[in-house]
Amino acid sequence: DAKTTQPNSMESNEEEPVHLPCNHSTISGTDYIHWYRQLPSQGPEYVIHGLTSNVNNRMASLAIAEDRKSSTLILHRATLRDAAVYYCILRDFRSYNTDKLIFGTGTRLQVFP
Amino acid sequence: EPEVTQTPSHQVTQMGQEVILRCVPISNHLYFYWYRQILGQKVEFLVSFYNNEISEKSEIFDDQFSVERPDGSNFTLKIRSTKLEDSAMYFCASRGLAGQETQYFGPGTRLLVL
DSSP states (O other), X not given: OOOOXXXXXXXXXXTSOEEEEEEOTTOOTTEEEEEXXXXXXXXXXXXXXXXXXXXXXXXXXXXXXXXXXXXXXXXXXXXXXXXXXXXXXXXXXXXXXXXXXXXXXXXEEEEEO | OOOOEEXXXXXXEOTTOOEEEEEEOOTTOOEEEEXXXXXXXXXXXXXXXXXXXXXXXXXXXXXXXXXXXXXXXXXXXXXXXXXXXXOEXXXXXXXXXXXXXXXXXXXXEEEEEO
């Protein structure tokens, strides 16, 4: 699986937008870009995923660069509950039976009131 | 909303003892996983399971580990003879049909080996 690079930590104030970057310069054409997050003392939680086009759901937006070598997870209005470690993970959509998620160290997001 | 559940939430055991960690995946899901996270470290893949057999396993998943889906609802991870270094959070996850990308994780079992 291709490697991703994320900043170790970021900070935000409550109710402000947060842009979490991820670089994946060696991404292949069949890699989905997934974002998961892990709140303190909890299991990972799916946030969003995409392939080429930008994606929106109730939790966040995913902006994917035209060359797909980077992406940005956007939290439109951060809340205290969004304080978590955010993981950007690539997964080849061809591999349905060998589809492990490979977690890196992620970005620890702190949200201040 | 359906969710993955895991029992127990915490388990303390003596080195060399067998432990069984239990998971109830989301009911119509077909793909099942175990991950672990040693305190302060990354989440690590252990094993994936589909169609009643192991699809893939990591180097961590040695002969001391086994998985089973004994009935239509439970998915278990057994560690035959626990070691101190098995102390970790163990997360179960499940995924629906092929083409459905999302893995849904349980809250984890914290295993402490003394």
